Amino acid sequence: MFNKQELIDFCNNARENFLSHISIDCVVFGFHEGQLKVLVLKMKNEGSWYLPGGFVLKNEPIDEAANRILKDRTGLDEIFLQQFHVFGDPERSRPHNEMYKDYLPPAENWFANRFLTIGYYALVDFVHVNPTPDSHSELCAWYDLADMPNMELDHATILKTALDTLRLQLNYQPIGYNLMPKEFTMPELQKLYETILNQKLDRRNFQRRMLAFGILNRSEQPRKGGAHKAPFLYSFDLDNYQNALKEGLKGGW
Amino acid sequence: MFNKQELIDFCNNARENFLSHISIDCVVFGFHEGQLKVLVLKMKNEGSWYLPGGFVLKNEPIDEAANRILKDRTGLDEIFLQQFHVFGDPERSRPHNEMYKDYLPPAENWFANRFLTIGYYALVDFVHVNPTPDSHSELCAWYDLADMPNMELDHATILKTALDTLRLQLNYQPIGYNLMPKEFTMPELQKLYETILNQKLDRRNFQRRMLAFGILNRSEQPRKGGAHKAPFLYSFDLDNYQNALKEGLKGGW
DNA sequence: GCACTTGGTGTATTAATAACACAATAGTAT
DNA sequence: ATACTATTGTGTTATTAATACACCAAGTGC
The missing domain is CATH 3.90.79.10 (Nucleoside Triphosphate Pyrophosphohydrolase)
Structure with missing residues (x-):
């Protein structure tokens, strides 16, 4: 070298x-x-x-x-x-x-x-x-x-x-803010978790759980333009996210 | 010095x-x-x-x-x-x-x-x-x-x-084998957890959960000689304990 | 025997997780 | 335009885990 x-x-x-x-x-x-x-x-x-x-x-x-x-x-x-x-x-x-x-x-x-x-x-x-x-x-x-x-x-x-x-x-911290773009869809976020964990997760249960953490904001406008049904866009609520980083989440995957 | x-x-x-x-x-x-x-x-x-x-x-x-x-x-x-x-x-x-x-x-x-x-x-x-x-x-x-x-x-x-x-x-590993004597009673083990976590735990729920981990063996003989009802003695099942250390436990306190 | 302390076990309630089914939408092919 | 398809959104039920709580048993001191 x-x-x-x-x-x-x-x-x-x-x-x-x-x-x-x-x-x-x-x-x-x-x-x-x-x-x-x-x-x-x-x-x-x-x-x-x-x-x-x-x-x-x-x-x-x-x-x-x-x-x-x-x-x-x-x-x-x-x-x-x-x-x-x-x-x-x-x-x-x-x-x-x-x-x-x-x-x-x-x-x-x-x-x-x-x-x-x-x-x-x-x-x-x-x-x-x-x-x-x-x-x-x-x-x-x-x-x-x-x-x-x-x-x-x-x-x-x-x-x-x-x-x-x-x-x-992943069990006790929110993860995603640093890896995802500003706005993203729920299926995209799910793909991140699935990739990290190397396993499939249930779409509906994932969404419920993620929303229950209270660290996401849903945008008014869905993402248009792609094929198929227009998905909602989400972004992280930075205040709540930071708080969750400190306090920790409960439950595990 | x-x-x-x-x-x-x-x-x-x-x-x-x-x-x-x-x-x-x-x-x-x-x-x-x-x-x-x-x-x-x-x-x-x-x-x-x-x-x-x-x-x-x-x-x-x-x-x-x-x-x-x-x-x-x-x-x-x-x-x-x-x-x-x-x-x-x-x-x-x-x-x-x-x-x-x-x-x-x-x-x-x-x-x-x-x-x-x-x-x-x-x-x-x-x-x-x-x-x-x-x-x-x-x-x-x-x-x-x-x-x-x-x-x-x-x-x-x-x-x-x-x-x-x-x-x-404590959330995903068994702890106690290294801190407790060979044989101990369930209330003693509970005291250890309470001390580490700095909070009271429910006696009955603690016992159920601990036993569910499958890392304890109950001795034939209870501990005699002390005042009050004779408590059972437990010891850690080392095989299962080691395995739990590797595999991790589920749930949290 | 009786009160008191400690230890063992069971059961009802509640919350969390997992499993599952159907409706809505935006494009594509015809 | 119509049917088709892939994708997303949402609700309902069943199962499992966590929590709260009450009673019985065994030993001590009186």
Whole structure:
């Protein structure tokens, strides 16, 4: 990925500015055309795939670090972000530790260190994201959850853990505001839940339950133009939504 | 807490053996005489209070580190331990960063670094714990959750977050095996739940629900000798318990 | 025996979840 | 225009889970 000079510059910069031994990796979920998508990066030359990640500045809160990293990859600010697990096996970064060993001795090679990584997951509105590769990578792109490329290191595990966390959170948190466009139909929202949970839900029961949460506003106008019956448009009631985030919902799927 | 020579020795040892910038803090919950207890340490001289904590060896998985730290404080091995949050505000360890600044310049002073701390909570059987202070502390002792001393740094926040996590987990995990003695009565188990949730539960409904989980075995013999009617003794069915840990329970409190 | 405390069990009520059927609408094909 | 079809909206019933509540049993102290 790096040539020697790039590596030396990167390592000098990293040693000076970042906390050692700590990285952040992000699982960015988007939702588009009925599919749950995940943002991945393709390493230059190597061609291997990674989750977007980075390091923590020496005087930066970790949540801000995650935000900064994702702003670089998506163009978005104020992303819905949640820390979910620390991956701390000393073997986890072993494949990386060997990298560049011909270029730089371990003491100077940032990548020769052991790294704990803090896993964050993010929920974003697909259409607002402008996928942008970082300096190591040649490509930043969405992949269908059902069709992910093989990822390096433990990134597949990180993704799985993020998804498990998201599924659990569905039980006591409203989810959707960050993944859906401003206005959406009930069947679209249902598709999101079905995709996350990977199971079919009953249309009528879903609607009743969702409305009972009291976090949706129904628009005056249905969506015209499509084939078939015009569905109502809904948007989230932000006040009630925020409140539900704090208070939690009851019941589970 | 340390005199100068102790400090120098500690720092030399720490720099050589531990990952920098990372610490682990543990909230150890025990249950005794109807009270939820938390293990705390009292710093030498200073007299301030802390949660048990420590650092991660350079080649040690973080779960093992937490286990090692707790073995030192409790004498127990194979503790039920769960990582629950990383506290990563750069201000969080500020009060410590000033410590010993007259003894050692920042570059050599381990405590002058910024530390992220990984929060773990542990559930242990109170009577098996042998509280043991570490080298910084003069005392290691149980405190009632309702009667905790003021703790340094963000340790009160860490405790609160651990408790919130524990309460949430009650919704989809069996809890008790690690906190209760081998055999216990239903009212005793109920007291545990009531203490964690900080609310009264209905005796009869609690029993029905608990039994419905299918993780309890009722002993042939009731507990004799006490005053009043002899209660049945229960123990956890470990197979079903482990399975429930994996599969999750349904419903919430 | 009698009062009192603690523990065990059952039943009626209410709320939540799951299962299911039919009517309305906007396009498409003829 | 008419029938057809896919899709959305809504209501009703059955099942299951949660809650509230009342009685009986066993041991202690008097």
